[in-house]
Amino acid sequence: MIDIFVRINGREVRPSDMRTDLERALMDNTIRVMRDAARYQCPAHLRTALRITANGLSLAQLVFSVDGCCRILEGVLEETLEQL
Numbered sequence: 001m002i003d004i005f006v007r008i009n010g011r012e013v014r015p016s017d018m019r020t021d022l023e024r025a026l027m028d029n030t031i032r033v034m035r036d037a038a039r040y041q042c043p044a045h046l047r048t049a050l051r052i053t054a055n056g057l058s059l060a061q062l063v064f065s066v067d068g069c070c071r072i073l074e075g076v077l078e079e080t081l082e083q084l
């Protein structure tokens, strides 16, 4: 099972930490797109990412990093996630 982390200001946050409807909606959306990305298989190695992390100062300004089998998988997923 892939690991998905969301970190705000370096601290891991979970859906239960969200205080407002807006925060909950942003968090739900972030996790949904990360789970979608987690299903993508590397065309060369037929493997999915090992870990996807979202880091940022707020849920609205996240930068994604992907750990996987190779730079192809990592690059494709990071680029895809940045556009969402």
Ligand SMILES: [Zn+2]
Pocket (backbone or CB within 6 Å): 042, 043, 044, 045, 046, 047, 068, 069, 070, 071, 072, 073
């Ligand atoms: Zn690969």
